[in-house]
Amino acid sequence: MYTSLEDRIIVPLDVPTEAEAIALVEQLPQVSFWKVGLELFVSAGPKIIKTLKNQQKRIFLDLKFHDIPNTVARATGAAAAYGVDLLTIHAVAGRSALKAAVTAAEEGAKAAGCQPPKLMGITLLTSLTSRDLAFDLKIPLELPEYALQMALLAQDTGLNGAVCSPQEVQQLRQVCGDDFLLICPGVRPKWSEVGDQRRAMTPVEALKAGADYLVIGRPITAAAEPRVAWGRICEELAAGSA
DSSP states (O other): OOSSSGGGEEEEOOOSSHHHHHHHHHHOTTOOEEEEEHHHHHHHTTHHHHHHHHTTOEEEEEEEEOSOHHHHHHHHHHHHTTTOSEEEEEGGGOHHHHHHHHHHHHHHHHHHTSOOOEEEEEOSOTTOOHHIIIIISOOOSOHHHHHHHHHHHHHHTTOSEEEOOHHHHHHHHHHHOTTSEEEEOOBOOTTSOOTTOSSOBOHHHHHHHTOSEEEOOHHHHTSSSHHHHHHHHHHHHHHHHO
C-alpha cells in the first residue's frame, strides 16, 4: 500500500490545464501520488492520466460520481480502464449505485487488462459544517454520526475505503477496522492557511488519528517554493512519528 511517510501524501493537481499540471509534476519529482480532480479532468481529459502513468506516478482519480446506479456503474467501468489507483464515488448515491460500481470496476479493469482501482466512498465534503448539514441539507444526524453511516454504507457495499475529514477519522478507524482505507483531505500544517476547509487538522494529527493517506494541496502547490513546503511537511511527519 505504502512504504514510507512520503508515499502517504497525495498532492492534488488542482490546475486548469494539462501544461500547468505537467509543470507542477516536474517541479515536485519527489511526489509519487497525485490527485486528478474534476477541473483538470474536464479540461485535459484522460490524457493527463496516461502522462502520469508514463512517469510511474500513482493516481487518485477524484471525480466523485453521484448519479443513478446505471450511470455510476458505466462511469466507474470506464474510469477503471484507465488503471488508476483510487477512484471516488459519493456514498449518498445509495446502496444500489455503490454495489453496481464495485462490479463495474472489476469488469472494466479486467477488460482493459489492469488492476481495478480502490473505490473510495465520499462521506461528507470537508467544506461542509454541522450547521450546513442541519440547516441547508436538512439531515437530522450529528455530523460525526452521518459521516460514520456513509462510511459503513460504503464498507457494507464492498468499497475499499472512504474519504473523510480528519475530525472523523479516529471514529471511522475504530468502527470500520484496519483494512478499510481512510483518506483525509482538509489537512493543513499549522503554518498554512485553512482556506475553505472547515474541518481541518495537521498532517501529524491526521496520521495519528488513523488516516492512511493525506490529501495536501494548497500548502504545497500554492507555496512560494512548493519543493520547500513539501520537504517541510515530510520533515514534520518524520518528527511526529519518531
